[in-house]
Amino acid sequence: MVKRGFQVLNAGPLATRENAVEAARRAEALGYDSIVVTDHVVIPRHIESRYPYNATGRIFVPPDADYLEPLSMLCFLAGATRTIRFGPSVLVLPYRNPVLTAKMLATADVLSGGRLFVGVGAGWLREEFEVMSSPPFAERGRVSDEWLQLFVKLWTEENPVFEGKFYRVRDIGCFPKPVQKPHPPIFVGGNSRPAIRRAATYGQSWHAFRIPAEELPGHLGYLKEQVRMAGRPAGACGFSVRYGVRVVGPGGDATRRTPEEPGRVIVGTAAQVVEQLKPIVALGPTDAIFDCRTGSWAEVLETMERLADEVWPKLG
Numbered sequence: 001m002v003k004r005g006f007q008v009l010n011a012g013p014l015a016t017r018e019n020a021v022e023a024a025r026r027a028e029a030l031g032y033d034s035i036v037v038t039d040h041v042v043i044p045r046h047i048e049s050r051y052p053y054n055a056t057g058r059i060f061v062p063p064d065a066d067y068l069e070p071l072s073m074l075c076f077l078a079g080a081t082r083t084i085r086f087g088p089s090v091l092v093l094p095y096r097n098p099v100l101t102a103k104m105l106a107t108a109d110v111l112s113g114g115r116l117f118v119g120v121g122a123g124w125l126r127e128e129f130e131v132m133s134s135p136p137f138a139e140r141g142r143v144s145d146e147w148l149q150l151f152v153k154l155w156t157e158e159n160p161v162f163e164g165k166f167y168r169v170r171d172i173g174c175f176p177k178p179v180q181k182p183h184p185p186i187f188v189g190g191n192s193r194p195a196i197r198r199a200a201t202y203g204q205s206w207h208a209f210r211i212p213a214e215e216l217p218g219h220l221g222y223l224k225e226q227v228r229m230a231g232r233p234a235g236a237c238g239f240s241v242r243y244g245v246r247v248v249g250p251g252g253d254a255t256r257r258t259p260e261e262p263g264r265v266i267v268g269t270a271a272q273v274v275e276q277l278k279p280i281v282a283l284g285p286t287d288a289i290f291d292c293r294t295g296s297w298a299e300v301l302e303t304m305e306r307l308a309d310e311v312w313p314k315l316g
Contacts (some may be wrong), residue, residue, distance in 0.1 A: 030305060043065070079111075155177055
């Protein structure tokens with residue numbers, strides 16, 4: 001059965017302490033399997049980089065909006081909940097020191113009793129890379145590959161040794177290890193072919209972001225091919241999906257709002273949302289994770305509830 005996830009908003013005017021706690025606990029009570037948050041540290045005031053996940057190429061968060069840091073927020077949400085899994089969707093790997101990040105993630109898994117999954121990506125916002133003094137933007141793919149290799153070594157080996165181009169480790173202990181064995185599952189995000197190859201090589205899931213349903217089969221064929229090329233078993237890397245969603249009740253406003261692009265954001269009554277999700281669910285993702293960024297707080301909660309109570313039961 002496909003697991004359900006929902007984003008706890010950590011950017012914009014709805015990203016408050018009270019809303020975060022309410023959303024996380026409501027998701028847990030409604031039977032969602034996971035909650036996620038997104039990742040930016042700063043939003044540059046002048047951006048030439050193109051946002052790759054919508055038609056406009058523009059990020060949805062203005063530079064003066066609140067943007068809560070994801071690792072700090074996930075630890076807070078873990079403490080506010082009891083059973084629901086949690087993770088970033090996705091953590092931009094090159095922004096943070098890999099040893100410190102691996103330690104923080106292992107700590108979150110230990111303190112939560114093994115509820116963490118690790119969604120990761122290489123990043124797209126060159127201007128933010130520059131502010132963070134991250135490794136070169138043009139090398140972000142190779143950096144991400146090294147960080148993932150290093151994470152696994154730090155999480156699974158007593159005496160990890162790593163000799164990479166961008167980072168080297170030897171003669172250290174790094175404890176505690178994560179509760180989950182061999183380590184928390186890694187979801188590799190990004191819709192590009194390099195991202196899919198990275199998932200096929202290092203991940204337990206390719207995390208597809210807002211890909212229209214009719215385009216998914218081609219990507220999945222490439223994923224299957226790359227898993228084989230990496231010498232891994234056919235089932236070593238599954239896939240998960242992430243979509244925007246807004247579910248309205250009878251007589252509700254199902255008119256698409258400006259950022260709600262067809263195929264990327266699913267809008268409508270419960271029955272209409274079911275029909276839009278059927279071809280996606282039929283492809284067999286392990287997880288389907290949703291966010292509602294285009295509504296009021298009441299609409300976010302309504303979407304979360306209707307998705308759980310009226311949509312999901314009709315998807316089998």
